[in-house]
Amino acid sequence: MPEAAVIRAVSLVLAHTPGLARLGSKPARTLPADAELTRSFLAHLRSFDDAVGYPAHQAFLGSCHPRELPPRPWVGTSMAGAQRFAPFGELMPEDEFLGLMAAVDEFDLLVLTPEVAERAAKKLAEHPLAAHLDLARVSAAAGDVDAALASGALPVHLAPDCLAGALRGAHEEDESLVAHILLENLACKATGTLALLRLLQDHGVDPAGIGYTISCSEEAVGDRYQRGGGNMGKTIAAVAGLTESSGADVKNFCAAPIPALVIAASLVVAGVFEQVVVLAGGSQPKLGMKFEGHLRHGLPVLEDVLGGVAVLVTADDGISPRIRLDAVGRHRVSSGGSGAQILHDLTVQPLEAIGARMCDVDDYATELHNPEITEPQGSGDVAARNYRTIAALAVRRKEITRDEIGSFVAQRGMPGYAPTQGHLASAVCYLPHALTRLTTGPADRVLLLAKGSLFLGRMSQRSDGMSILLQRNGG
Amino acid sequence: MDLSTQETIKRLVDQHGAESLLVVLGAPDAESAGIAAETVVLGDPSWAGPLAGVQLGLPVYHVLEDELRAAVPAEVWEEQVGLMLDVLEVDDIADAVREFREQAST
Structure with missing residues (x-):
């Protein structure tokens, strides 16, 4: 196998x-x-x-x-x-x-x-x-x-x-x-x-x-x-x-x-x-x-x-980015529903599982909805909010200082650019960019995370989420 | 504020009376926090929902405001929302909500 x-x-x-x-x-x-x-x-x-x-x-x-x-x-x-x-x-x-x-x-x-x-x-x-x-x-x-x-x-x-x-x-x-x-x-x-x-x-x-x-x-x-x-x-x-x-x-x-x-x-x-x-x-x-x-x-x-x-x-073909199955993040039932707790489960937890730090990830891909689409209807800049929350988690872990939040976001985040086709905006649209960055580009690790609003279906008050870590082959 | 939330607030006021209620917002920016605060104090500014023209005058706070923080056990506040102090523009949000809260109390 x-x-x-x-x-x-x-x-x-x-x-x-x-x-x-x-x-x-x-x-x-x-x-x-x-x-x-x-x-x-x-x-x-x-x-x-x-x-x-x-x-x-x-x-x-x-x-x-x-x-x-x-x-x-x-x-x-x-x-x-x-x-x-x-x-x-x-x-x-x-x-x-x-x-x-x-x-x-x-x-x-x-x-x-x-x-x-x-x-x-x-x-x-x-x-x-x-x-x-x-x-x-x-x-x-x-x-x-x-x-x-x-x-x-x-x-x-x-x-x-x-x-x-x-x-x-x-x-x-x-x-x-x-x-x-x-x-x-x-x-x-x-x-x-x-x-x-x-x-x-x-x-x-x-x-x-x-x-x-x-x-x-x-x-x-x-x-x-x-x-x-x-x-x-x-x-x-x-x-x-x-x-x-x-x-x-x-x-x-x-x-x-x-x-x-x-x-x-x-x-x-x-x-x-x-x-x-x-x-x-x-x-x-x-x-x-x-x-x-x-x-x-x-x-x-x-x-x-x-x-x-x-x-x-x-x-494994020895070239393409590996999917780290030992670092899959999931929003557990026992976790709370606050934005910070969800992102903790999807970023800090899987990285801790393999002894990695938040700053070891070159790119975080989150919900990348284009803010030019979401802001006029009052939904704000979803991507920017997620990135600031991820950066704030790095502050809590003392990997960066509060003054470095802006540079963390600029370096490891990106502006939302995806059409509001929810499942595509939620990180998977970044996959081809990630492949480029992890093969011919300079990145070693890219973390993709997505969240789902279970409550929309009126069967559960919960949300869910999952993350996946990609790593340069041989890295 | 979406129409179903407005409907819920209107129903709660009818059930319990405005004097028994306090609204806690979790809006992520000053603009949406201000609109939500305006809706529960002066009525729906878009005139599209059940609170259009309905002046409930409810006391309204954002969850990150000091008054709310003081009312919640420190460890619970920290676990649930503390991180957001580093994420959101709390002062701007608080200003937007306070503007309408003060109109409710006058």
Whole structure:
């Protein structure tokens, strides 16, 4: 059995979906009752070029390290030389993305106008991943959108307000299979598939070598008898041609990617599978979640992208960063619920377990929500708050003085730069940066931590969290 | 302050009376602490929630203010929130909350 598991490769993708933003959970419930607000919402949607040039997106896609981002504001600026295709993946435009959703739609849920279907099929035929996409299915999605709408389907638009298609519900009596739930799941499947295909192609991964695929997406696939039953992991594995893979889903609100990585590494070290993929698609309900704050401050609707991630965990290759399974932090039931106690469990405890100090960690990746998105709606700068708390813990441990909090944060933290796609913002978006820093860069240890809000589901008053320590191979 | 929290506060006032209640905030910055304090003293400034136009005049403190610290056993305060003194801008938060607390008591 291998001595250690490593993270060999990571891909990140974004899909610019301003037309789907009006179907996000918050806008879908707010806009229909307010025509003026709807007009303002549509007038504040970003163009594709603006989304590509947005500095935070370019940091997400690897054009620069988050610490190299220019000072805010980022809105209204464009990163020089920004491209759709970037080191970690790509940002896909909306018309192609509707085509991608059609390409992975195995139940004819999505019908597109003939013009949109033709345009999407044509553009996707020129995409670097075209050989892996079922383009015939995109063309076959062309149909009578008006007829679908008349029978109760959900209208789907290209931004700002161009009817492009409709998404059908699958069962009249099953609330788990209504159109907007299926849209969430299909958007998740499409972004997860895009991330996985990029992982395979960009890193030369043999799809037949993957034994298991774990999804840590936030969406809930199922029917009325098992809402959220799953299984997005195997669903996406099948689309991407992982012929030898089975799969399952790991759920833990925003924290899910970290336990998924721990489980994947454990499966590898135990010798169950040689290679495991951890992946996640995007969260469509979170599009436009804080749009009221953005409009109030004269900003565009900034939550207009879906994210996706795919990670390859394998047996030790002697090169890639090792996952320290002897330093997994977890927020225990017996721990309190205060922010400080949670971060103590996720940072101090695992480091103490291997005799390391907080200053032995070069980079801490925490909840990296872009503050330009969260502050206008009153949520503050989540990343900065976490970093100051981590630094304060280092003060308590007498590793630094109180005067050094600022430099600790500047050196080992970073500005939040991720879209508010909770599970991706919660540390896993930093993985490809971590791989660079721990292989060709100067870092020796990177700690990723994530927290999940269990109380949102009204079954527990608790929260949860988990952390994982990555270490330079041979370090 | 979100609508369900406003609803809960309104229900507690109806049940127990404003004179029996004190609000303790945990907001992480002066702006959100000020808005929350304003909501429970003068009413919801966004006019969107159940406390819009409802002047409850409740006494309100932030958990990091000295008055609260003095009312909590030292070891409990230290274990639960003490670390936040190094994290948050406590003076700014306290100023924002005090501004509305004083309006409640006049």
